[in-house]
Amino acid sequence: MPEARVPNAAELDWLTRRAVAEIIPHDEFVKALKSGKALRLKMGFDPSAPDLTIGHAVGLRKLRQLQEFGHTVVIIVGDWTAQIGDPSGESKTRPMLSAEQVNANAETYLEQFFKIIDREKTEVRRQSEWFGEFGLADVVRLAAKFTVAQMLERADFAERYRRQQPIGVHELLYPLLQGYDSVAVEADVEFGGTDQKFNLLVGRELQVEAGQKPQSVFTVPLLIGTDGEVKMGKSVGNYVAVDDPPNEMYGKLMSIPDHLIGDYFEYLTDVPDEDVAAVREMVEKRTGNPMEAKKRLAHELVAQFHDATAADEAQKFFERTFSKGELPDDVPEGRVSFEAITDGGTVRIPTLLIALGMTESASEGSRLFKQGAVEVDGKVAEELRITPRDGMIIRVGKHRFVRLMNADA
Numbered sequence: 001m002p003e004a005r006v007p008n009a010a011e012l013d014w015l016t017r018r019a020v021a022e023i024i025p026h027d028e029f030v031k032a033l034k035s036g037k038a039l040r041l042k043m044g045f046d047p048s049a050p051d052l053t054i055g056h057a058v059g060l061r062k063l064r065q066l067q068e069f070g071h072t073v074v075i076i077v078g079d080w081t082a083q084i085g086d087p088s089g090e091s092k093t094r095p096m097l098s099a100e101q102v103n104a105n106a107e108t109y110l111e112q113f114f115k116i117i118d119r120e121k122t123e124v125r126r127q128s129e130w131f132g133e134f135g136l137a138d139v140v141r142l143a144a145k146f147t148v149a150q151m152l153e154r155a156d157f158a159e160r161y162r163r164q165q166p167i168g169v170h171e172l173l174y175p176l177l178q179g180y181d182s183v184a185v186e187a188d189v190e191f192g193g194t195d196q197k198f199n200l201l202v203g204r205e206l207q208v209e210a211g212q213k214p215q216s217v218f219t220v221p222l223l224i225g226t227d228g229e230v231k232m233g234k235s236v237g238n239y240v241a242v243d244d245p246p247n248e249m250y251g252k253l254m255s256i257p258d259h260l261i262g263d264y265f266e267y268l269t270d271v272p273d274e275d276v277a278a279v280r281e282m283v284e285k286r287t288g289n290p291m292e293a294k295k296r297l298a299h300e301l302v303a304q305f306h307d308a309t310a311a312d313e314a315q316k317f318f319e320r321t322f323s324k325g326e327l328p329d330d331v332p333e334g335r336v337s338f339e340a341i342t343d344g345g346t347v348r349i350p351t352l353l354i355a356l357g358m359t360e361s362a363s364e365g366s367r368l369f370k371q372g373a374v375e376v377d378g379k380v381a382e383e384l385r386i387t388p389r390d391g392m393i394i395r396v397g398k399h400r401f402v403r404l405m406n407a408d409a
Contacts, residue, residue, distance in 0.1 A: 002037070002038035002070070002072070003036050003037065003038055003070065004033075004036060004037065004038040004039065004069050004070030004071050005036075005069045005070050006033065006034055006035075006036050006069075007033060007069060011069075012030065012033065012034075014065075015033070015062075015065060015066065016029070016030065018266065018273070019058055019061065019062060019220055019221065019266060019267045019268075020062070020218070020219075020220060020221075021193075021194045021219040021220055021221045022194070022197070022217075022218075022219045023216060023217070023218050023219075024201070024216065024217040025216065028216055029189065029216040029218065032188065032189075032216065033069075038070050038071050038072055039066075039071045039072070039188040039189055040071075040072050040074050040123075040185065040186060040187050040188045040189070041063055041066055041071050041072065041073050041074065041187070041188065041189050041190075041191060042074045042076060042181070042182060042185060042187035042188075042189065042190045042191065042215070043059060043060070043063060043073065043074075043075060043076070043190070043191040043192065044075075044076035044077075044078050044081075044178060044181055044190075044192075045075065045076070045077065045078060045109060045113075046078040046081050046082035046102075047077065047078065047079070047082050047102055047103075047105035047106040047108075047109045051108065051112070051234065051241045051242065051243060052109060052112040052113070052241065052242040052243075053223075053232050053233070053234065053239040053240060053241055053242065054223065054232070054239075054240045054241075054242060054268060054301065054305075055222070055223035055225070055231065055232035055233070055239070056242070057116055057242060057268060058193075058220045058221065058223055058267045058268065059191050059192065059193065059220045060113065060116040060117055061116060061267075061268065062191065062218070062220060063116075063117050063191060064116055064117045064118065067117060067118045067121045067122075068118075071121075072121060072122070072123060073117055073118075073121060073122045073123070074122075074123045074125060074185050074187060075110075075113060075117075075122055075123070075124050075125070076125055076126075076127060076181050076185070077106050077109070077110070077124065077125070077126045077127065078127055078178075078181075079102050079103065079106060079126050079127050079128050080127040080128060080131045080177060081127065081174055081177050081178060082102045082105075106126075108243075110124065112242045112243055115242060115305060116242075123185075125184075125185055127177070127181060129184070130180070130181075130184045131177070139173070142173075142176050142177075142180060143172075143173065143176060145176070145205075145206065145209060146175075146176060146202070148172070151172050151175070153198070154175070154198045155198075157171075157172075174199070175198060175199040175202045176202065176206070178199045178202065178203065179199065179202035179203035179204075179205070179206040180203075180206055181203070182203035182204075182206065182207055182215050183203075183206050183207055183210045183212060186212060187203070187207075187215045188213075188215055188216065189215055189216045189217075189218055190203055190215050190216075190217055190218065191218045191219075191220065192217075192218075192219055192220075193219060193220060193221075193222045194219045194220070194221060194222055195222060195231075196219065197217065197219055200215075200217040200219070201217060203215055203217075204217065220267070221263070221267060223263070223264070223267055223268075224260055224263065225238025225239055226238045226239070226240065226252055226253075226255055226256050227257075228256065228257035228259065228260055237364065237367070240252045240253060240301075242305055244305075246302050246306050246310040246311065246313065246314040247313075247314050247317045247318070247399060248399050248400065249298075249301065249302050249305065249306075249314070250298045250299075250302050250311070250314035250315065250317070250318050250399075251314075251318060251397070251398050251399025252397075252399070253294065253297060253298035253301060253302075254291075254294050254295070254298055254318060254398070255397075255398055256294070258283050258290040259283060261279055261280075261283055261290060261293050261294060261297060262276055262279050262280035262283065264297055264301075265279055265293075265297055265300075268300075268301060268304075269297070269300045269301070269304070271300065279293050295315060295318075298311075298314070298315070298318075299311045299312075299314075299315055302314050318399075321399075331393065331401045331402065331403045332401070332402055332403065333402070333403050333405050334355075334356040334357070334358075334394070334402035334403065334404055334405065335405045335406070335407040336352075336355040336356060336388075336404070336405075336406070336407055337406070337407045337408050338388050338406045338407075338408055339408050340355075341355050341388070342388065345387055346385040346386060346387050346388075347385065347386060347387075347388055348384055348385055349365060349369050349374055349381055349384055349385070349386060350362040350363075350364075350365025350366050350369065351365075352365075352386070352388065352394070352404075353365040353368070353374070353394075353396065356394060356402050356404070358394070358396045358400055358402060359396070368396060368397070369381060369384060373396060373397050374394070374395070374396055375393075375394070375395040375396075376392060376393070376394060376395075377392060377393050378393065378395075388404055388406070389404070389406075390404070390405055390406050391403060391404070391405070392404040
């Protein structure tokens with residue numbers, strides 16, 4: 001039987017308290033850690049988008065900590081459930097993805113996982129290993145293990161039912177499929193955000209049905225996004241991506257509201273507890289400058305996801321560009337065909353941003369324009385249409401610059 005190092009009292013406290021929401025059952029998990037047995041730690045991800053955010057890193061960091069004691073991480077690539085779309089926390093039915101979209105996203109996900117967790121101590125499994133052989137009879141047998149009433153105990157389903165909003169039958173299958181993953185890989189512990197609690201508990205019940213020892217459930221807090229209001233996510237636009245370039249990552253982190261600084265330190269860094277407490281007190285009592293705490297936070301995270309040199313350079317870039325109001329020395333050129341994008345000599349800002357690769361869609365460009373987040377030559381854009389010219393500086397947000405150049409010239 002593989003063995004793991006037993007944590008001492010201080011380590012055990014850190015593992016079970018720092019960046020932890022709930023452990024069910026707590027005593028059972030602690031007993032397992034003290035047993036010296038190497039545990040199978042399951043965490044599933046639906047590759048429904050190509051990038052991980054640092055919100056995902058909260059749970060991944062906890063897995064990395066446990067890997068260092070000799071435990072095995074089992075990453076489940078949800079190549080089946082991603083096609084359904086996890087209904088957790090959703091107020092409406094999510095669009096289903098194609099298998100091709102899911103597989104393409106999964107490749108980039110895995111590259112980003114291993115920025116945080118140890119590849120050598122990780123087992124990667126795809127749901128298609130077991131669900132690929134599932135027939136209709138298997139699905140019916142699995143569905144028979146839970147009632148509709150049990151599914152409606154989920155807060156999001158209950159709320160949608162109360163509001164008479166649609167709930168797809170396929171969505172009711174999602175917790176069962178995720179739970180069956182635990183049976184397939186014989187998980188000892190499953191990790192997820194607090195919005196995953198119901199699904200994780202389903203896994204426990206299905207393991208008992210299958211004659212296995214039920215997994216412990218380990219939930220981590222949800223990271224609020226840069227808007228300071230809702231869970232970090234790409235669809236909301238309030239995210240910091242694990243793969244963001246250093247300058248962009250640093251700049252986004254400097255934009256978070258002051259009340260989130262303490263949470264980001266606690267959930268995403270190894271900064272000592274006493275330092276985190278001091279930051280929280282400083283923000284609450286306004287006894288210091290939150291800007292300095294944000295600089296430390298941004299430096300810590302850029303160093304973590306890139307390296308210390310990149311963090312130093314990103315801090316210098318921020319101070320030179322934003323603190324002193326200077327234009328960066330290395331503004332990249334964006335060459336586009338003025339003839340192709342203009343109509344009557346002018347171009348809509350969302351169209352220009354797409355052409356420059358600064359946004360992915362016209363709706364995102366329109367939202368940024370309405371928020372006053374687009375600057376042209378140092379001034380907030382007030383008109384939706386502008387006349388492009390060579391050398392024009394386009395700025396989106398606080399940290400993305402492009403020098404516009406005519407590709408027709």
